[in-house]
Amino acid sequence: MSEDERLWDDVVALHARVEGDLGAELARRHGLGLSEYRALGHLAAAEKGELRMSELATAVGLNQSSVTRLATRLYDAGYAVRDLCPDDKRGIYAVITDAGRTRHAEAQRTYRRTLTTALDAVAEESPRLASLLGALRSALV
Amino acid sequence: MSEDERLWDDVVALHARVEGDLGAELARRHGLGLSEYRALGHLAAAEKGELRMSELATAVGLNQSSVTRLATRLYDAGYAVRDLCPDDKRGIYAVITDAGRTRHAEAQRTYRRTLTTALDAVAEESPRLASLLGALRSALV
DNA sequence: GTAAGTTGGTTGCATGTACAAGCTTCTAGC
DNA sequence: GCTAGAAGCTTGTACATGCAACCAACTTAC
Numbered sequence: 001m002s003e004d005e006r007l008w009d010d011v012v013a014l015h016a017r018v019e020g021d022l023g024a025e026l027a028r029r030h031g032l033g034l035s036e037y038r039a040l041g042h043l044a045a046a047e048k049g050e051l052r053m054s055e056l057a058t059a060v061g062l063n064q065s066s067v068t069r070l071a072t073r074l075y076d077a078g079y080a081v082r083d084l085c086p087d088d089k090r091g092i093y094a095v096i097t098d099a100g101r102t103r104h105a106e107a108q109r110t111y112r113r114t115l116t117t118a119l120d121a122v123a124e125e126s127p128r129l130a131s132l133l134g135a136l137r138s139a140l141v
Numbered sequence: 142m143s144e145d146e147r148l149w150d151d152v153v154a155l156h157a158r159v160e161g162d163l164g165a166e167l168a169r170r171h172g173l174g175l176s177e178y179r180a181l182g183h184l185a186a187a188e189k190g191e192l193r194m195s196e197l198a199t200a201v202g203l204n205q206s207s208v209t210r211l212a213t214r215l216y217d218a219g220y221a222v223r224d225l226c227p228d229d230k231r232g233i234y235a236v237i238t239d240a241g242r243t244r245h246a247e248a249q250r251t252y253r254r255t256l257t258t259a260l261d262a263v264a265e266e267s268p269r270l271a272s273l274l275g276a277l278r279s280a281l282v
Numbered sequence: 283g284t285a286a287g288t289t290g291g292t293t294g295c296a297t298g299t300a301c302a303a304g305c306t307t308c309t310a311g312c
Numbered sequence: 313g314c315t316a317g318a319a320g321c322t323t324g325t326a327c328a329t330g331c332a333a334c335c336a337a338c339t340t341a342c
Contacts, residue, residue, distance in 0.1 A: 002253055002257075003278070003281065004253075004260060007277055011277070012160070015156045016202045018149070033298080053321065054319090061154065062300090064321065065300070066299055068321065068322055068323085073298095088307080088308075088320080089306080091319095091321085092320080115146060119145060135276040135277055137148065138276065140144065140147065140148055140269075203328095203329075203330090204331080206293080208291090209292055210292095210328075210329085232337095233290080285340100285342085286340085287341100288340095290335105291335090291337105292333105292334080292335085293333085293334075294333080295330105295333100296329105297328105298329085299327085299328085300328105303325105306320085306322105307320080307321105308318080309316100310316090311317105
């Protein structure tokens with residue numbers, strides 16, 4: 001097996017483990033999926049709290065059809081509303097609501113806590129992943 | 142935003158990008174999903190080419206129900222067969238076939254090539270991810 | 283040796299995603 | 313200003329996955 005191959009297996013394992021923890025915790029405590037959480041984060045950070053559907057798609061790393069449905073879930077939950085784009089009638093803005101901002105802020109605390117907990121847990125279980133994580137953390141100063 | 146948070150966003154982006162490329166290429170050239178490919182890899186490497194369903198589940202990082210269906214796809218494609226466990230009548234072995242070994246060996250070449258290509262492409266596009274990758278690669282000597 | 287609980291695996295159902303096809307609106311070229 | 317094509321978004325469909333419920337086989341305690 002090549003070096004890259006083994007490395008990538010580790011990345012995949014790390015990713016699956018941590019994302020699983022994050023998703024489970026967000027769902028359990030806030031009724032929020034990981035994609036919803038991330039979408040809200042991008043909206044909250046955006047100018048005027050709004051993003052074109054296509055911008056949202058690239059931001060969360062999904063294709064447009066997935067984002068249409070993701071946005072629908074946000075609308076249904078009251079975390080965002082649709083707004084028409086005045087200068088391009090094809091365009092749709094997803095705009096975060098106050099409820100959405102509140103929910104995201106709550107969830108963010110859970111997210112951050114869970115993330116560090118999960119990373120630490122992974123590091124404790126696997127020396128190999130621990131060194132991987134150490135390298136990652138020191139890479140970004 | 143915390144350091145870990147930004148770091149994890151990068152890991153997620155890296156993961157999505159590379160796994161996407163790997164999956165697309167395996168599907169296009171070999172009609173194989175990423176999970177199928179990885180399952181075949183574990184089976185091929187296992188003693189006698191066989192694994193209990195539960196072992197396969199932990200190996201590929203899916204839960205049991207997903208592995209039941211994954212194995213069914215392998216049976217249907219002729220890449221594996223079911224075998225009963227002689228000493229525990231609850232147990233089922235998934236056993237890789239010659240066709241399965243052949244298919245995996247072919248796909249492995251694609252996988253390896255695509256992996257390095259994708260990693261290099263990512264590194265070229267984003268200096269940030271490039272340094273992340275550099276750290277990862279140097280972490281595992 | 284039987285009852286209670288555990289383990290291994292499958293099935294029903296809900297969900298999240300991608301791909302392809304479609305509709306509407308915009309833009310270039312003429 | 314028309315027309316051909318591109319761009320933005322939605323809808324139809326297929327599918328892989330997780331969770332919960334389930335059945336069958338094993339184990340433990342009495």
